[in-house]
Amino acid sequence: MTRTIREVKAQHEAGLMALPGVVSVGVGGGPDGTLVIVVGLDRPRPKTMARLPQTLEGYAVRVEVIGRIKAR
């Protein structure tokens, strides 16, 4: 793993955001304190979830349903 999670995220972000229902891509903490790439969905999306990788260049990918994000 030579590249940082920010670099990996930056490279894959556009492709992830283009998947149906993906509203966010960020960097979060895993249960053991490691950094993970977090993909936010507007609602449960089985088809999109099936297309998302489990890891990207060694970094775990976590999926969270966070809903549609609105300016408030």
Add this chain to the structure above:
Amino acid sequence: MDQDLRAPREVLKQARHDLLARPYVVAAGIGYKTVQGRRQPTLSIICSVTRKVPSAQLSPRDRIPPAVDGVPTDVVATGPIRALQVRTGRVRPAPGGVSIGHRDITAGTLGCLVMKDGRPVILSNNHVMASSGAGRLGDPILQPGPFDGGQVPADQIAELTAFVPIRFREGPSTCRLAGAVAAVLNAIARVLGSDTRLRPVTMRAGENLVDAAIARPLRDADVDATILEIGAIPGVARGELGLAVKKSGRTTGLTSGEILQVDVTVDVQYGGGRVARFTDQLLAGAMSQGGDSGSAVVDSGHRLVGLLFAGSDTTTVINRIEHVFTGLGVTL
């Protein structure tokens, strides 16, 4: 009309503790009973409840009796009773955390005061004070915001001074005017000079860093440099993963949370089908509702970390304060 208050008062005095002990009851007083929208002529004991519940769902001892010692009762659903709504009212001098808004919007939150060209200005969101870019410089900013009753000119507190335009995503045929725009944004993003270190940010065409605007108070004495329930801001801090944060907002008041994600790229809905993509955002949990937009987000030492602008039922999205300061050319 001038009925004798003494008898119902005496009854209420005896019964009030018993009435207030019943479920949902939040107040008991004397007034005229209302039946099918019409005020009745007899004085009654009015019980205010957080919500009305069918009698069948209450045990007999929890029900409000139709009369107490011959004085009729009435049950009125008022919802929970809160202390006077300081945040949605007119406040002078106005601190951070109260209702504010451009005349064409509903209401958002006055974040805090920052300095522009040596003078204090109000910081909030573009979509709160510049109507998502539709506003013009010099437009009146109302405190409270229009939804909370603010009117032009009586409640004008400031005039719109500057805002960072929001780039909305168009159809799929966007990515043409790419390069130039991205270069400009990157140049802006790289400018140093605010109080915090600013890392270069990778941005693509059509992406945004902030939803931010400033407004100059008509009179400096009309604004207060503190934030409601937080106080003074001693400095700025960088939002990092796991950082404990809080905000003071028009709708949900003082709430706290934690930075759960950093480096967040997120698509935000602005109504009317408009969507804007933001990058290098901070994401916290459920610590805001509509109307909290523009709230200043601070760390446990009350140092300024970000500007709240969006969210969902489970999520709150925050601009990094370093990008806000750079984009608007302001300091603390």
